[in-house]
Amino acid sequence: MKGIWISWEKHRRNVGISKNLGFKLFEIVYSGFRLKRYLLSALKTISLIYKEKPDIVIAQNPSIVLSILVLFLKNIKGFKAVIDAHNSGIFPLEGKVGILNFISRLIQKYSDITIVTNPGLKDIVEANGGRAFILPDSLPDPPKYLKKLPLKGDFNIVYICSWTNDEPFYEVIKAANLIPKHIHIYFTGDFKKVKLPEIIPENITLLGYVKDEYYWNMLYSCEAIMDLTTRQDCIVCGAYEGLSLFKPMILSNTKAIRDLFRMGCIYVESNASSISKGVIDLAYNKDLLQKEIKKLNLFYRKYWNKKLQHFRKILNNICNAC
Numbered sequence: 001m002k003g004i005w006i007s008w009e010k011h012r013r014n015v016g017i018s019k020n021l022g023f024k025l026f027e028i029v030y031s032g033f034r035l036k037r038y039l040l041s042a043l044k045t046i047s048l049i050y051k052e053k054p055d056i057v058i059a060q061n062p063s064i065v066l067s068i069l070v071l072f073l074k075n076i077k078g079f080k081a082v083i084d085a086h087n088s089g090i091f092p093l094e095g096k097v098g099i100l101n102f103i104s105r106l107i108q109k110y111s112d113i114t115i116v117t118n119p120g121l122k123d124i125v126e127a128n129g130g131r132a133f134i135l136p137d138s139l140p141d142p143p144k145y146l147k148k149l150p151l152k153g154d155f156n157i158v159y160i161c162s163w164t165n166d167e168p169f170y171e172v173i174k175a176a177n178l179i180p181k182h183i184h185i186y187f188t189g190d191f192k193k194v195k196l197p198e199i200i201p202e203n204i205t206l207l208g209y210v211k212d213e214y215y216w217n218m219l220y221s222c223e224a225i226m227d228l229t230t231r232q233d234c235i236v237c238g239a240y241e242g243l244s245l246f247k248p249m250i251l252s253n254t255k256a257i258r259d260l261f262r263m264g265c266i267y268v269e270s271n272a273s274s275i276s277k278g279v280i281d282l283a284y285n286k287d288l289l290q291k292e293i294k295k296l297n298l299f300y301r302k303y304w305n306k307k308l309q310h311f312r313k314i315l316n317n318i319c320n321a322c
Contacts, residue, residue, distance in 0.1 A: 001319045003056040005084075006048065006070070008041050008063045012237065013084070016138035020308055021315075023058065038065055049073055055319045058082040058115070061089030064100065067107045080318050083111040087234040090121055094165065105129075112318055115311075118256040120233035133314060135307055136235060136260060139244040139300065143213065146220040152205065153184025155283045156222040157250070160238030161189040166230045169194070174272035176201040179279050185226070186218060219245055224282055224289075226250040230270050235260060243297055248289035250278045260300075264293030 005018035005025045018025040028044050030037045045066065049057060057074070061067040061083050074081040083089070085108070092100040108114050108130035116122050117136045125132035161169050169187070173196075176185055181203050190209045200206070207218070219225060225247045227238030233256050242249045243261065251257050253267035253274075266289070268278035282289060 001056065001316055002052070002054050003058065003315070004048070004052050004054045005058045005060075006045055006066065007060040008037075008066050009060070011060065012140050012240075013086075013137045014060060016140060017084070017135065017308075018058070020138055021312065023056075024052070041066070042069055045069055046073065049077060049079070053077075054079050056080045056082060056315055058084055061085045061104075061107065062092065064089070064092055064103060064107070067111075068103070071107065071110055080112045080315075081110075082113045082115060082315070083107060084115040085121070085125070087117075087121070087231055090116070090124055090233075108132075113314065117235045118233055118260065120256055124233075133311055135311055136304065137237070137240045138304055138308075139240055139297070142220070142241075142244055143216050147217055149217050149221040151184065151186070151221055153203065154182040155224075155286075156184050156186065157224045157226050157279065157282075158186045158188065158218050158222045160225065160227040160236070160241070161187050161191075163189050163191055163194050166234065168228055168230060168270035168275070170197075171270055171272045172226070172228070172275055173197060173200065173204065175275035175279065176204045178272060178276035179203070180283075183279060183283055185279075186222065188215065188218070219247065222247070223286060224248045224250065226279075228252045228268070228270060228275075229254075232256065239265075243293065243300060246290070246293050246297055248282055248286060248293050250275070250282055261296065264289050264291075264296045 003023040005023045007014045007027050010027050026048055028041045030040045057070050057079050059066050059070040067083050070081050092104055105128045108125045108128045114125045114130050114132045115135050116132050122132040122134050159172055161167055184203045186205045186207055188207050191206045225242035227236040229236050229252050232254050239261050249265045251265050253269055266278040266282045268274040
């Protein structure tokens with residue numbers, strides 16, 4: 001079984017799963033305006049598939065264009081097409097554009113397998129006539145040499161934020177006014193893409209976009225990590241990063257997240273009152289949550305390895321059925 005993994009963007013999930021599967025990863029990333037990027041990426045994808053002659057191609061969705069291209073080439077080259085569907089691959093542009101939803105359903109239906117991260121998305125794929133397999137992210141490998149950075153608070157939280165529509169960052173800013181001032185919250189991500197309140201609480205630091213090395217050092221240096229989403233069937237990437245570093249976490253109170261990250265965490269709603277209470281509860285129960293997150297790390301690694309072995313068997317079976 002020869003497999004390759006293709007993505008038109010860089011994403012930590014691609015690296016972890018492709019490495020564990022033994023599939024060669026191709027991250028095709030071009031700059032410039034959209035039509036130029038699509039054209040160059042498509043040509044590179046076609047060239048790779050003809051050169052590599054894979055039995056299986058796993059493509060990340062998004063991009064929806066990449067997914068369509070791989071399904072088209074599948075009929076020409078005879079490989080099996082597996083789509084790794086992120087939440088926005090199942091619901092492009094938050095599900096607000098009818099034609100994109102229609103195309104997404106067709107991709108799910110005609111892919112040999114659609115990989116998703118949780119049962120909620122699996123049910124959606126199967127309702128659309130597709131075959132789904134649940135495989136969350138593998139835990140990332142932090143850099144070998146991490147160093148403690150001097151932070152401002154007595155208790156420091158890194159809030160992993162992309163400043164996108166599904167993140168309640170305004171509520172986190174409000175929550176900072178409701179917690180003790182010795183608790184400091186560091187926001188990651190490019191905050192310049194949104195309009196911020198005129199006054200930011202003193203116990204908030206906006207880091208902006210930072211390089212990967214500094215980002216990991218921040219996560220290593222803090223006492224806890226927060227990553228929130230308003231999407232019900234979304235598993236936030238920061239939860240995997242926090243778990244890999246044995247950090248207690250504040251996560252959104254959704255079934256998808258609670259089922260996967262079942263201990264060592266505080267779960268909150270997307271409002272300032274719930275978030276501030278969650279921060280205070282975490283600080284008060286930090287020792288207990290620290291013990292729990294270590295147990296969860298061990299449990300998750302065993303669980304994920306079993307899922308990977310099951311997935312590998314399924315891939316072998318669909319290849320043998322060719």
